[in-house]
Amino acid sequence: MSQIDNVLHEDRRFAPPEEFRERAVLGDEETYRRMYRESIESPETFWDGVARELPWSEPYSRVLDWSQAPRARWFVDGRINASAVCLDRHLPERAEKPAIVWEGEPGDTRTLTYAELQREVCRAANGLKSRGISRGDRVAIYMPMIPELAVALLACARIGAVHSVIFGGFSAQALRDRIEDGSCCAVITADGGWRRGSVLPLKREVDAGIEGLDFVHTVVVVRRGENEVAWTEGRDCWYHELLAGVANECEPEAMDSEDPLFLLYTSGSTGKPKGIVHTTGGYLVGTSLTTKYVFDLREDDVYWCTADIGWITGHSYIVYGPLANGATVVMYEGAPTTPHAGRFWELVEKHRVTIFYTAPTAIRTFMRLGAEHPERFDLSSLRLLGTVGESINPEAWMWYRDTIGGGRCPIVDTWWQTETGAIMLTPLPGVTETKPGSATWPFFGVDPVIVDEQGNELGANEGGLLALRKPWPSMLRGIWGDEERFRETYWSQLPGLYFAGDGARRDEEGYFWILGRVDDVINISGHRLSTMEVESALVSHPAVCEAAVVGRPDEVTGQSICAFVTVAADVEADAAFGAALREHVASEIGKLARPAELRFTDALPKTRSGKIMRRLLRDIAAGIESVGDMSTIEDYSVLAKLRDYDD
Ligand code: PRX
Numbered sequence: 001m002s003q004i005d006n007v008l009h010e011d012r013r014f015a016p017p018e019e020f021r022e023r024a025v026l027g028d029e030e031t032y033r034r035m036y037r038e039s040i041e042s043p044e045t046f047w048d049g050v051a052r053e054l055p056w057s058e059p060y061s062r063v064l065d066w067s068q069a070p071r072a073r074w075f076v077d078g079r080i081n082a083s084a085v086c087l088d089r090h091l092p093e094r095a096e097k098p099a100i101v102w103e104g105e106p107g108d109t110r111t112l113t114y115a116e117l118q119r120e121v122c123r124a125a126n127g128l129k130s131r132g133i134s135r136g137d138r139v140a141i142y143m144p145m146i147p148e149l150a151v152a153l154l155a156c157a158r159i160g161a162v163h164s165v166i167f168g169g170f171s172a173q174a175l176r177d178r179i180e181d182g183s184c185c186a187v188i189t190a191d192g193g194w195r196r197g198s199v200l201p202l203k204r205e206v207d208a209g210i211e212g213l214d215f216v217h218t219v220v221v222v223r224r225g226e227n228e229v230a231w232t233e234g235r236d237c238w239y240h241e242l243l244a245g246v247a248n249e250c251e252p253e254a255m256d257s258e259d260p261l262f263l264l265y266t267s268g269s270t271g272k273p274k275g276i277v278h279t280t281g282g283y284l285v286g287t288s289l290t291t292k293y294v295f296d297l298r299e300d301d302v303y304w305c306t307a308d309i310g311w312i313t314g315h316s317y318i319v320y321g322p323l324a325n326g327a328t329v330v331m332y333e334g335a336p337t338t339p340h341a342g343r344f345w346e347l348v349e350k351h352r353v354t355i356f357y358t359a360p361t362a363i364r365t366f367m368r369l370g371a372e373h374p375e376r377f378d379l380s381s382l383r384l385l386g387t388v389g390e391s392i393n394p395e396a397w398m399w400y401r402d403t404i405g406g407g408r409c410p411i412v413d414t415w416w417q418t419e420t421g422a423i424m425l426t427p428l429p430g431v432t433e434t435k436p437g438s439a440t441w442p443f444f445g446v447d448p449v450i451v452d453e454q455g456n457e458l459g460a461n462e463g464g465l466l467a468l469r470k471p472w473p474s475m476l477r478g479i480w481g482d483e484e485r486f487r488e489t490y491w492s493q494l495p496g497l498y499f500a501g502d503g504a505r506r507d508e509e510g511y512f513w514i515l516g517r518v519d520d521v522i523n524i525s526g527h528r529l530s531t532m533e534v535e536s537a538l539v540s541h542p543a544v545c546e547a548a549v550v551g552r553p554d555e556v557t558g559q560s561i562c563a564f565v566t567v568a569a570d571v572e573a574d575a576a577f578g579a580a581l582r583e584h585v586a587s588e589i590g591k592l593a594r595p596a597e598l599r600f601t602d603a604l605p606k607t608r609s610g611k612i613m614r615r616l617l618r619d620i621a622a623g624i625e626s627v628g629d630m631s632t633i634e635d636y637s638v639l640a641k642l643r644d645y646d647d
Contacts, residue, residue, distance in 0.1 A: 003452060004463030004503045004515055004528045008437075008536055008589065010394050014401070015433045016410050020383065024430025025296045032431045039444040040470070046445060047074075047473060051285045054324075055089045056080050057254045060281070064471065070491040070498070071478075072471045073258050074282035081252035082261055083125075083158040085284050086323035087118040088252065098328045101302070101351055102147050105194035105334025112147055114326070117154075119248050124148075124155035124239075126246035131218045131237070133186055135160030135253055138263065140184040142166045142175060142206060144193020145333045148222045148239065149309050150319050152188045157261060160253035164263040164275070167310025168193060168202060169608045174273075175209035178265050179216065181275055182480060186218035188239075192225020196335045199225035207232070257281030263480050264312055266418040267607070274489070275480030276312075276418050284324060286422035286474025290443060291321030294412055295355050296384055296429050304330035305357040305386075306344065311609050312418040313388055316474075317357060321422070336362060342373035345404075349377040356404070357386035361610035363396045363404075368545045368568065371403050379404060384429055386412040389610060391514045393536040397436035415439035415514055417500060419490065421474030424448070425512050437536070438511045445472050450506050455494045458505075463515055463530065466504040467497035503530055520614050522551035523559050527592055531614065534595070537588035538563060541581055543571040548604050548612045549595070552621035560596035562621035564604055573600035597621070603638045 021027040026035075039046040044063040051060070060078030090097070095115040102110045112120065133139060139161045143149040145168075156163040164182045166175055179187065189206045192199040203221055207230055210216045221229065222239040255261075261280045265273040291297060295317075303322055307313035322329045330351050336344050344366070348356065366374070385405050392400075392413055401411055411434060415425035424446045425439040432440050442448050447469040450458045458464040475498070479486040493499045503515035515521075515530035522529050531549040538547035546566040551559035565581070567573050578598045586594045605613045619625065 003458065004505070004518075004521055004530055008533045010435055010437050012394070012398075013433050013435050014410070016430050017408055020408075020410060021430045023298075025298070026293055026428050027430040029431050032428055036442070036444055040447055043445055043470060047285065050289050051075055051078075051281070051473075054080060054085055054281075054284060054288070057084075060257060066471050069471070070487065072282075072475060074279075074471075074473045075257040075285070078257040078281050079254040080257060080281050080284065081158065081160075081255055082280055082284055082320065083121055083154040084252040085288070086154060086320060087114060087121060090114045090326045091118060094326050097326065099323060100147050100150060100329055100331055102331045103333065103347055103351075104146070105197075105332075105338055110147060117147075117151070120147075120151050121154040121158055122248055122250035123243045123246050124151050125158040125250040127220070127239070127242040128155055128161065128186070129159055129250075130242065130246065131186065131220075133159065133161055133218065135255075136259075137161045137186070138164055138182040138184040140164050140166055140175070140179045140182065140187045142168060142170075142187060142189045142202060143222065144168050144190055144195070144200070144202065144224060145308055145331060146190065146193065146222065146224055147331065148190070148224075150331065153262070153309070153315070153319055154323075158250055158252050160255050160259065162260045162262055164265070165310050165315070166265070167308060167608055168200065169195075169310075170205075172205045172208035175205060176213070178273065178275070179210060179213060181265075181273075182263050183215055185215055186220065187216060188220045188222070190222040190224040191229045192227040194225070194334050196338050199227050201225070201227055201229075203229040255280045258477070260477070262315065264315065264418055266312075274482070274485065276476045277478045277480055278421050278474070279477050282473030282475070283421050284320060286472060287316045287321035288324035290423040290426075291317065291325050291327070293428055294414060294423050294426050294443070295357070295386065297322075297325050297327055297355075299326075301327060301354045302330060302351055302381070303327045303355040303357075304332075304348070304351070304353045306332065306336070306362065307357075307359070307388075308609075312421070313357075316422055336365070337369070340373075341369045342376050345374045345377040345379060348379055348382060352381040354381055355384045355386070356382055357388065359389040359610050360387050360392040360396055361389065361606070363387065363392065363400050364539070364546060366404075367396060367399045374403055379406065382406070382409050384412065385409045386414055388414045388416070391516065391532050391536075392437060393539050394436035395536075395540050401436075410434065413437075413439045415502075415512070419476040419500075420472070421476065422472075424468070424472075425514075435511055438507075438513050440511050442512075445470065448512065449497070450504055451494060451497070455497065460508040461505055463503055463505040463528070465494065465518060466500050466502045466512075466514070467494050468500065469497060517614075520550070522549070522561060524551075524554075524561065524592060525557045529561075529593055534561060534563070534585065534589065534593050537585045537593065538565060538581065540588060541584045543567050543577070544581070546604055548614060548617055550614050550618040550621050552597075552618065554596065561593065562597045562599065562617075563595040564599050564601050564617055566601060566604065601638075605638045
């Protein structure tokens with residue numbers, strides 16, 4: 001019973017356009033194969049070759065020490081500073097090149113060149129030092145998407161303080177839990193930030209979140225929202241006042257390769273959030289190499305990743321990876337549809353964005369809003385598209401390709417996790433023939449395998465657990481303060497392997513298809529179906545915008561399918577429509593997958609990063625009250641509405 005049935009078939013495939021391939025960083029499959037083989041057969045030689053490119057202040061004595069597995073040490077004894085990698089080393093060649101092109105939600109803009117960003121980071125670092133913050137201290141960062149957020153990360157990195165970014169949409173309680181867990185001595189925040197046309201009062205949340213936490217001695221406040229704030233003398237200081245008298249230079253701390261660079265909390269499916277620990281040298285090697293190859297980065301690119309820096313995607317692919325490569329990065333403060341449904345596309349046109357990286361949930365939202373919005377703007381600057389965060393259903397993939405990419409841009413569907421630090425499975429845009437919905441192939445040094453629950457390797461097209469056989473430089477080094485949970489969660493379920501928690505299959509050509517979190521698999525009469533595939537079948541119906549599928553207990557079949565479905569505004573979700581939709585799923589997948597129950601809803605409960613909270617839906621489907629961590633939920637009213645449905 002350990003395999004996951006896979007039921008969806010996708011035969012379309014898209015080779016890299018010839019024009020793209022010719023100019024690509026990597027444009028032929030043979031070279032990819034050779035480099036991949038070397039990275040697996042002689043990983044230390046491979047990674048040594050990559051790491052040498054970085055500016056180490058002390059060279060490493062060994063590439064990898066895996067003798068204390070699962071505790072990895074990469075680039076042993078090497079010394080390096082992340083802010084120097086991202087800034088100082090570009091100054092000779094790129095001082096005047098824009099590093100950050102920022103757009104505020106109200107339409108204000110700022111551009112910081114590499115020289116300006118370096119100076120600002122040095123000044124902020126000096127400001128932090130003047131408050132007694134130093135190497136090894138943990139600093140919480142709770143900010144809107146403004147340039148000072150990137151500056152704050154890099155300023156911490158410069159002095160060797162460990163940053164812990166907490167997404168600006170979290171509540172005071174979530175903030176408190178994370179600040180306490182990391183015993184952060186300082187918080188960097190803003191008075192407020194713009195979101196959907198109004199100012200979110202961030203400082204107010206900080207005040208409530210740290211009340212009574214005496215170990216927080218400093219709160220640095222950037223002026224952004226211009227909203228009123230309460231003030232605690234001695235503890236609070238304005239960012240601009242803190243920086244007023246400081247020097248423009250700040251020597252970067254020579255950090256040990258294995259010194260922590262940051263903590264980032266990720267919610268487990270149950271229990272308290274885990275503070276994922278990433279260290280310095282390996283993380284920089286992993287993020288910089290993936291950025292270069294996956295995004296095919298060239299000197300003149302304008303690169304936009306729409307994630308918030310509060311998530312790993314923003315850490316790795318707004319800040320560290322792109323800046324380590326000297327890229328021009330677009331950063332946007334606000335909501336994708338404020339003040340109008342075409343805002344993203346307006347920004348693509350305005351800044352002549354060439355590389356665009358977003359999440360499937362955003363793509364589905366735009367699909368629902370209609371092609372007329374992107375069509376109003378000139379998107380011809382785009383040459384590469386990417387997705388991350390969940391499997392992209394083939395319909396959305398095709399829409400993204402045609403409507404946003406004009407049929408000419410390769411799509412990189414990148415699979416990875418907060419824990420992996422960098423992209424693990426992905427097409428290389430000049431090499432890989434893509435298949436809609438597949439994250440395709442392993443990146444260099446990544447050795448994935450599909451196994452059953454006993455760890456036995458499965459064959460082609462057999463759905464099972466996705467695991468990684470080899471350590472990789474940007475891997476997590478632990479869960480902050482909880483060694484036991486680190487070993488238990490990732491390393492003990494499948495001995496000797498890293499267990500990612502995802503189901504997947506590999507097709508006969510070696511392409512990986514992610515089937516979603518294994519906690520989400522539904523078992524109907526002994527058939528294990530991935531919720532993702534049933535959802536994909538539902539949204540392939542033209543009237544369906546979004547669907548979330550969960551299992552609920554069933555006396556006869558063990559579990560049965562309950563589907564929560566959002567339909568287009570002009571569709572009446574009556575009984576006849578429900579019947580037609582169930583038949584649609586039956587014809588796409590088979591009768592087995594026909595939902596036992598359909599619930600039509602205006603919205604689905606999601607985390608703030610756009611993931612559907614299936615755990616909550618499972619409870620609703622089973623008619624029980626949810627318990628456990630809900631700090632990541634985007635909109636509580638959705639949950640209340642879904643519950644009302646029962647009454
Ligand atoms: O289930 C996989 C899904 O997102 C999980 C990791 O979530 P998080 O740590 O928040 O990081 C998201 C950004 C890297 C994975 O275990 N996931 C991520 N990317 C994909 C994906 N599922 C399918 N396809 C992807 N491209």
